[in-house]
Amino acid sequence: MFSRLAGIGSFLPGPAVSNDDLARRGIETSDEWVTSRTGIKFRHLAENGETASDLAVEASRRALAAAGLDAGDLDLIIVATSTPDVIFPSTACLLQSKLGNHGATAFDIQAVCSGFVYALTVADKFIQSGSHRRALVVGAEVFSKILDWSDRATCVLFGDGAGAVVLEAAEKPGILATALHADGSYHGILSVPGSVCGGKVTGDPFLRMDGQSVFKFAVRALAEVADECCRLAGVPQSGIDWLIPHQANIRILEATARKMKLPMDKVVVTVDRHGNTSAASVPLALDEAVRDGRIVAGQKVLLEGVGGGFTWGAVLFEL
Template sequence: MRSAPHARLTGTGSCLPEQRLSNQDLVERLAARGVETSDDWIVERTGIRFRHFAAESQTTSDLALTAAQRALDDAGVAASDLDLIIVATSTPDMVFPSTACLLQAKLGASGGAAFDVQAVCTGFIYAISVADAMIRSGAARTALVVGAETFSRLLDFDDRGTCVLFGDGAGAVVLQASDTPGILSTTLHADGQHAPILCVPGQVRGGAVQGHALLTMDGQAVFKLAVNLLDQAAREVLDQAGLTTADVDWLVPHQANIRIMQSTARKLRLGMDKVIVTVDQHGNTSAASIPLALDAGRRDGRLKAGQRVLLEGVGGGFTWGAALLQL
């Protein structure tokens, strides 16, 4: 009897909006609002030097479309071959339908399943875990998984502790059924008790916004939780695969803050020369950050066929998870 198929990554793609803001650009914008910060302050605390903001006319599905088309081209797959589209996002185009359905229409790929996953910065890990399970079960054979965000629209530009951190973008991967192992293991977790430390506590009711519809964060609390939970998730997926950190060629973490990434790598006893870092170029792009980093690493030649790559993320919810891939 034939064994269950594996889910294998066959293509990646990314999209960053044209508008690119340096720290100094943002410093000047904030100064006009009476908010003081500096390039040195931002770099020292976060490692961020640039971020991209979507144009007024650009939607999350627009960014997702460009990233998706590039991933499909990279994989040599036609949109008509897709039988599953999952978009991880916290900034959908509208309340409903899902951004995945809107993306499916733009791709001209109707018929397969399409839905969104909302786990904030862990969203991409959640999404590829679901796609992996569906491919392994036989429910899908060719999946497009996208992390896409327009987080700039959730920012409070009177709060220098959060507005300097985030940017917009999209990253996408194509996963296909294969006899060769690709996604070796995944793990997902959440603890809703920590929801208040990172959230957007607003909603639409009766056609009007109720509550506070901008991002709020307790940075110190998030940092303390993040480092320990990322270490835990990484070790779980390695244990599941019967491997150790010595077997990892590359760590591709959620690009939130260079200090979190450095602390996580140190706990795992991985040198920073084994960590894909892109946070300096686009800030925290939430669910888009891991696939953006994956695509950057593949296109510049660092990530190569046969290597083992550890993905990990943590985000509002509080959510966290990891995935171990063999390229």
């Protein structure tokens, strides 16, 4: 038994917010400062009260429509998020309720910016085992809720959004290989170190990052896991039609492409318009490239992510 992608969808909340818009809101920044360091010019931000499951349900409906399926056809729902609606129940269960599905296995995965790649890999294993036939895999984030808007080094980097795919059982492989890794010893360079105890926040509830250390780790990890995934599939890196890395920083994308000896015209880039949407970034970029006709049936696409934990991974599939 194999799995293949049957439908893709995405959703971005509200209008695009430019770097100049942020400066007008009182953040000490400029378009030149942000663009020159990150490549980011716009991002989308959820409204107050708009949750990860709200974004996820819109992306999921579009993915289901693309697959020609109803929510009741699903027997597995996995949501990758670091910004869940509540402590529990899971965002996946809340999404299941909003979609009107009853009885499917539903749970969240927390691997930060690698979350979607982790979730897609887990769904593929479920389908390969024969226990499930149709899975909804979603990356949904509202990182704007955990940003310190007085810290210009981090608050300008992130955005909100959701992307979803429907994965279904198939006789021929769609997903060709997967690879996942983590190393918790790097937990200190990217984290939200706060928690809740006795009804109060303890520690720091905002995202904190050592940008230089993250950059060095990300480029190395992305290049290595791409090579590993290609070797597992028996596909040379030159045989990849499209690379969709986690959209964190244009410099990371360019450095990864150089290490893989891939031209940038084979790399899907959305970080300039979406910012870093964590677990949502890869499916958002995938959906855009499919909808605009760049990615077509028969092509090989490598998805990869790296995020706090540290976690990293890749999925190679043929559409």
